[in-house]
Amino acid sequence: MTDKMKLLNELHALRIKLLEAAEARGSLIDPEVLAISEAADQIIVTLQEMQRRELNR
Numbered sequence: 001m002t003d004k005m006k007l008l009n010e011l012h013a014l015r016i017k018l019l020e021a022a023e024a025r026g027s028l029i030d031p032e033v034l035a036i037s038e039a040a041d042q043i044i045v046t047l048q049e050m051q052r053r054e055l056n057r
Contacts, residue, residue, distance in 0.1 A: 014040040
């Protein structure tokens, strides 16, 4: 499995976890929800950087 696929799988898992946490906490600004969201954001940025590098080859 490529690094990109691993990141996409991890992002998918975080999205599910994010939805579950937001629903359980009843808030999008709960610290746990925000932490999950920030982790997902970091993966998105990494994926965007990977894509940019691929396009510049």
